[in-house]
Structures are given as C-alpha cells and as structure tokens.
Amino acid sequence: MSVTNTTHYSISDQEFSQFRELLYTESGINLSEHKKTLLVSRLTKRLRKLELKSFSEYYNYVVNGVNGGEEFVRMLDLLSTNKTDFFREPKHFDFLADHIMPELSSTKKIRIWSSACSSGEEPYSIAITLCEAMGSEKWDCKILASDLSTRVLAHAANGIYDKARVAGLDATRLHRYFLKGKKGDKVKAKKEISEMIIFKRINLMNDDYPIKTPLDLIFCRNVMIYFDKQTQERLVNNFYRYLKPNGYLFIGHSESLQWLETPFIPIAPTIYQKKEDDVH
Numbered sequence: 001m002s003v004t005n006t007t008h009y010s011i012s013d014q015e016f017s018q019f020r021e022l023l024y025t026e027s028g029i030n031l032s033e034h035k036k037t038l039l040v041s042r043l044t045k046r047l048r049k050l051e052l053k054s055f056s057e058y059y060n061y062v063v064n065g066v067n068g069g070e071e072f073v074r075m076l077d078l079l080s081t082n083k084t085d086f087f088r089e090p091k092h093f094d095f096l097a098d099h100i101m102p103e104l105s106s107t108k109k110i111r112i113w114s115s116a117c118s119s120g121e122e123p124y125s126i127a128i129t130l131c132e133a134m135g136s137e138k139w140d141c142k143i144l145a146s147d148l149s150t151r152v153l154a155h156a157a158n159g160i161y162d163k164a165r166v167a168g169l170d171a172t173r174l175h176r177y178f179l180k181g182k183k184g185d186k187v188k189a190k191k192e193i194s195e196m197i198i199f200k201r202i203n204l205m206n207d208d209y210p211i212k213t214p215l216d217l218i219f220c221r222n223v224m225i226y227f228d229k230q231t232q233e234r235l236v237n238n239f240y241r242y243l244k245p246n247g248y249l250f251i252g253h254s255e256s257l258q259w260l261e262t263p264f265i266p267i268a269p270t271i272y273q274k275k276e277d278d279v280h
C-alpha cells in the first residue's frame with residue numbers, strides 16, 4: 001500500500017483504546033468512547049504526511065518518541081483545543097485589579113501562575129492588568145506561564161500575534177503594550193509586559209510542580225473540562241498546596257468545583273479562595 005494525500009484510514013477498537021489510554025496517562029485528557037471518528041478525522045492528515053499505513057504504526061511512532069516526545073505534543077495539539085483570547089472571561093481580570101491587588105498593596109508583591117496558558121494571551125492579559133492596576137507604583141510582579149504543549153508555549157514566549165488576534169483589544173491598550181511589526185500585519189508584546197512573565201513547560205498531571213514560592217493566584221481555565229472528576233480533584237488539591245493562605249484559584253466559566261472534594265471556598269462564580277484560617 002502506498003500512502004497518498006487521499007488515503008483513508010480506519011481504526012480498530014483496540015487501536016482506539018491504546019490512543020485513549022496514552023492521552024489519559026500522559027495529559028489527563030479523557031477522550032470519550034464516542035470520539036473515534038473525531039480522532040480519525042483529526043489525525044488522518046498527519047498519518048498521510050508521515051506516510052504511515054495504519055493507526056498502529058502511528059501509535060508506535062508516538063510512543064517510541066523518536067524526536068523526544070515531540071510527536072506526542074503534535075498529536076495533543078491536533079486532538080485538544082488551544083483556543084484562547086486576550087482578556088477572555090474579563091471578570092477575572094476585573095477581580096484581580098479590584099480585589100486582589102488592593103489586598104496585596106501593603107507588600108506590593110504578587111505571584112501568579114497561568115497554568116494552561118496556551119499561546120500566551122492569558123498571561124499577557126494578566127500582565128497588562130497588573131500594569132494598569134499598579135499605575136505609577138512600583139510592584140514586584142511575577143507571572144509563571146506554563147503549558148504542556150511546547151508548540152503553543154514557543155508561540156507564547158515569542159509574544160508575536162497576528163493583527164486579527166488583538167483586534168478585540170482597545171486601541172489604548174494595543175498602542176501602550178504592543179509594538180507594531182514592519183509590515184503592519186503583526187504585533188509584539190512590549191518588554192514592559194513580557195519581562196514579568198516566565199514561560200515553562202509543566203504537565204499538570206505531575207503532582208509536584210517546579211514552583212518554590214507560594215502563589216497569590218492560579219489561573220487554570222478551560223483545561224479541566226477535558227479531565228475526569230478524579231483528575232480534576234487531584235489537580236485542584238495540588239493547586240491548594242501551592243497557594244498562599246488567602247490565595248485564589250480562577251477556573252473557566254464552564255467549569256466548576258461543585259462536585260469535587262476540596263477545601264476551596266467559592267467567592268464569586270468560578271473564583272475560589274484558600275481561606276487563611278484553614279490548616280491544610
């Protein structure tokens with residue numbers, strides 16, 4: 001069989017289970033049993049490109065990690081969504097500026113983790129929020145931005161975006177925090193915001209994160225939705241350990257901690273707090 005750009009593939013139940021298991025153990029993503037067609041349609045182009053004859057061959061290619069696990073990341077990007085936006089779910093940024101910053105005004109120090117940052121729109125929006133809330137004051141601000149996908153993380157770290165990606169930002173912010181590219185079709189985050197951010201690859205499935213300083217705030221938005229309840233519970237309780245007393249957790253608007261066993265206290269929709277008098 002020779003592979004062409006019209007080759008069709010089918011997947012057996014056994015092959016599908018292998019992919020599901022791999023995805024689950026490596027990323028926590030719980031691909032439901034009905035997603036067989038989705039998996040085939042999302043990966044077909046990749047199999048053709050690699051001139052592989054079957055899903056079994058592709059599975060071996062992914063797990064044998066010829067290029068240091070890079071193929072797993074490619075597969076992850078094809079199967080999951082990296083969808084994000086500047087100031088997505090804007091109430092979180094308002095809460096940061098209006099509640100969290102004033103609470104920390106005596107120390108003027110803030111540590112934030114954007115834990116599934118995708119291509120970086122979330123951490124840059126956090127940085128802009130901090131700049132605006134600080135005004136002329138000098139604060140010690142650090143944002144850790146991480147993701148499992150090295151591809152999106154590289155995009156985040158270079159901070160360059162198509163004009164269309166920043167179309168929703170108001171003109172003042174755009175001008176203040178981004179440089180225009182020569183051709184006018186791209187913008188680049190200015191140092192003022194990019195210098196606050198450190199980018200790192202972190203898999204949320206590892207229970208120990210490379211973070212030494214207790215955090216004031218963790219953003220974990222629009223990723224838990226792919227995890228099963230057990231994984232969500234483990235993750236959220238890990239976050240609890242990494243927060244300072246009175247620290248906050250923000251989750252996505254379609255996510256909830258309601259059914260999870262966790263000491264977090266709900267403060268506002270999708271905003272949770274580790275209360276100071278809690279002994280955990």
Ligand SMILES: C[S@@+](CC[C@H](N)C(=O)[O-])C[C@H]1O[C@@H](n2cnc3c(N)ncnc32)[C@H](O)[C@@H]1O
Binds near residue numbers: 026029080146149
């Ligand atoms: C939909 S994006 C969310 C981006 C951003 N937080 C937002 O709400 O706009 C989900 C991100 O989660 C990342 N992801 C999936 N599994 C992960 C894991 N186990 N550890 C870290 N990141 C993961 C994906 O690579 C993707 O970039």
